[in-house]
Amino acid sequence: MLSESQGSAPMEHLNRYYDTDYVSHQVKAGEHRQTIGGMWDKIGQMQFDYLRAQGLQPGSTLLDIGCGCLRGGVHYAAYLDAGNYYGIDLSRDLLDSGYDIELAAAGLQHKVPRENLRDTDAFDIAPFGVRFDMAIAVSVFSHLPASYLRQCLINLADSMKTGGTLFATYFHCPPGHDFNTPLRHPAGKLSHPGKDPFHYREEELVGAAEDLPWRLETYRSWEHPRDQWMAHFVKIDQ
Numbered sequence: 001m002l003s004e005s006q007g008s009a010p011m012e013h014l015n016r017y018y019d020t021d022y023v024s025h026q027v028k029a030g031e032h033r034q035t036i037g038g039m040w041d042k043i044g045q046m047q048f049d050y051l052r053a054q055g056l057q058p059g060s061t062l063l064d065i066g067c068g069c070l071r072g073g074v075h076y077a078a079y080l081d082a083g084n085y086y087g088i089d090l091s092r093d094l095l096d097s098g099y100d101i102e103l104a105a106a107g108l109q110h111k112v113p114r115e116n117l118r119d120t121d122a123f124d125i126a127p128f129g130v131r132f133d134m135a136i137a138v139s140v141f142s143h144l145p146a147s148y149l150r151q152c153l154i155n156l157a158d159s160m161k162t163g164g165t166l167f168a169t170y171f172h173c174p175p176g177h178d179f180n181t182p183l184r185h186p187a188g189k190l191s192h193p194g195k196d197p198f199h200y201r202e203e204e205l206v207g208a209a210e211d212l213p214w215r216l217e218t219y220r221s222w223e224h225p226r227d228q229w230m231a232h233f234v235k236i237d238q
């Protein structure tokens with residue numbers, strides 16, 4: 001596990017997904033959809049629609065970072081050419097439930113080689129040996145400090161085509177709010193500077209990409225039901 005640079009309160013786990021016994025128990029109980037936050041149809045569809053609007057094509061290669069049990073993955077797998085969808089997640093149990101239950105139910109296992117789903121909590125992306133057109137991380141960095149976003153950008157840089165974009169959701173801390181105090185979002189979520197769920201300012205987004213071959217292109221609200229925002233990082237030549 002990476003070090004937690006912004007941690008203030010001691011925590012047993014950085015986020016609940018690191019509690020492998022909990023996740024395993026949930027998956028065995030058939031609760032994998034709830035474990036990744038529920039809203040299966042809504043958030044699955046909206047992330048797919050977002051990438052389509054951003055230019056995702058059937059021939060695109062896509063990396064789904066923190067893909068969990070494939071809430072978005074079932075949509076991407078259905079749309080993309082066979083073999084073009086890849087996912088990483090810290091939880092093997094969630095990846096397996098995505099493959100064995102969700103892809104199977106949708107009749108899509110033939111579109112995703114099992115080795116396209118890799119368990120890693122350190123963004124170990126290079127072993128895929130792919131140059132991606134796009135990457136997406138939905139409700140992942142909301143559970144992680146900005147040091148993890150930076151590590152992700154460092155690792156992803158070598159596996160991303162120039163001009164390719166990482167779309168990453170996060171809880172936005174506006175300029176008027178003291179970053180170091182908890183922040184209540186309109187739908188009720190309380191985010192924090194140093195524990196899950198985390199919030200970031202523009203400063204954290206810019207800092208994550210500093211001196212790396214990435215440009216923070218934009219960040220904005222995207223009508224997420226829990227008020228997460230969306231940041232676009234474009235891979236540049238350096």
Ligand SMILES: C[S@@+](CC[C@H](N)C(=O)[O-])C[C@H]1O[C@@H](n2cnc3c(N)ncnc32)[C@H](O)[C@@H]1O
Binds near residue numbers: 015122148
């Ligand atoms: C709220 S779920 C979202 C899953 C998926 N993106 C979706 O939209 O359904 C958060 C996911 O992030 C994963 N995760 C948390 N920390 C991670 C890390 N350090 N590396 C990779 N995945 C991580 C969890 O295992 C979980 O599957």
